[in-house]
Amino acid sequence: MNFRFAIISDPHVAVPHTIWNHPHRFHLVEVSILALERVLNHLEQLNLDFLLLPGDLTQDGEPDNHNWLQKRLQSLPFPVYVVPGNHDIPSLSPTERTIGFQEFPSYYRHCGYGEDHLYYSQEILPGVRIIALNSNQFNGEGKQLGCLDEAQLTWLEELLPQVKDQLLLVMIHHNVIEHLPGQTHHELGQRYMLDNAPLLLKMLRSAHCQLIFTGHLHVQDVAYDQGIYEITTGSLVSYPHPYRIIEVKRPPHSSLTLNVTSHRVDSVPGWENLGAISRQWLGDRSFPFMVKLLTASPLKVSVEEAEKLAPFLRDFWSDVAAGDGLFDFPDFPPPIRQYFQQFSAIKADGTPALIDNQAVLNL
CATH class of the missing domain: 3.60.21.10 (Metallo-dependent phosphatases)
Structure with a gap:
């Protein structure tokens, strides 16, 4: 087969x-x-x-x-x-x-x-x-x-x-x-x-x-x-x-x-640098979304603190969307830092599990 x-x-x-x-x-x-x-x-x-x-x-x-x-x-x-x-x-x-x-x-x-x-x-x-x-x-x-x-x-x-x-x-x-x-x-x-x-x-x-x-x-x-x-x-x-x-x-x-x-697809006619343009597009629209993520359960950060942290997460969703992300925000308070580390492509033993884009899967 x-x-x-x-x-x-x-x-x-x-x-x-x-x-x-x-x-x-x-x-x-x-x-x-x-x-x-x-x-x-x-x-x-x-x-x-x-x-x-x-x-x-x-x-x-x-x-x-x-x-x-x-x-x-x-x-x-x-x-x-x-x-x-x-x-x-x-x-x-x-x-x-x-x-x-x-x-x-x-x-x-x-x-x-x-x-x-x-x-x-x-x-x-x-x-x-x-x-x-x-x-x-x-x-x-x-x-x-x-x-x-x-x-x-x-x-x-x-x-x-x-x-x-x-x-x-x-x-x-x-x-x-x-x-x-x-x-x-x-x-x-x-x-x-x-x-x-x-x-x-x-x-x-x-x-x-x-x-x-x-x-x-x-x-x-x-x-x-x-x-x-x-x-x-x-x-x-x-x-x-x-x-x-x-x-x-x-x-x-x-x-x-x-x-x-x-x-x-990195470029199309009229959008020769498509990847950079769309990454910036996502970043420019990320602030309200990141505030919502921070203030939602389980973090439930105050709106004031969320608005301070959100700019550091400008490219977070772009990196999630790209797959195989490894995330760490060492300046964040420990519970918030640990929450975002969970989004990383990491195995249970702590080593990277980079299978989101290129992989050989055995069934």
Whole structure:
């Protein structure tokens, strides 16, 4: 079993006339088309077996953006598989600006969707199966949630025993395994987590599934929990503008290995120093976010102290997003210093665990 595939996450495609400015927006949708074309041009030169896009395909679910993307994906020389992100179907019903929840599959019939469900499964190579899940739901008040609905769970429960002898690649937008310290319960991190993640993990373990691919968080991170790796890929329109190429190999009489290689879009026309520009963009918008992080549980720093510390954290989120970060702020009070050290890519024995960007994972 040898194959190669790529991952592009959260490209937030925005054709020019749909772009709207938001003063607190962290990502640069202005470069979405340029960056995506740069990546696709690279991938088209490789002998890829398929491409995964784990959600937030568009800026905010605009029909023109879905139309542009589905046509571009259809022109590629390899299959593409997608799932919706929260930005792709931001409302249950269509509006003047966005498509509705049930319309999404009709745009991506050539990207995995054979029916009108927002989830699907296919054997995409001999012995290799994609299980594409929809983590976007709405409550009675129309508020968007990150969870799997009962119908999808029932479908998955029936499917897994039939396919557990295959290599299962699960793709879903929301995170299933934590990528940040205390993410499940943190007021800033939990909205990126799947609400019923423990249930999904239990089901996947019963089927010997070892691989989950997610997006949403806009960071490069590889997390591991009780036999399952979750590879989340940063946003193509946010620092460091990453994408991944993964080679899967199973030599005779040996275990399966994943060779994970990450690439970055460092420049596009008109944005020749894209990495530096987007890092500064994030830094310029970091102050309110860092104050919120410092004043939230578990730190609960006073606003006055948070405003003093926040400037030292100007590039903190950029470094988290880049993956493989090693953090220490020795001038911070000990409890606060220890909190931020937890974000470091460190093993239990204190040595660096630099697997977020380049890694060989043995299954």
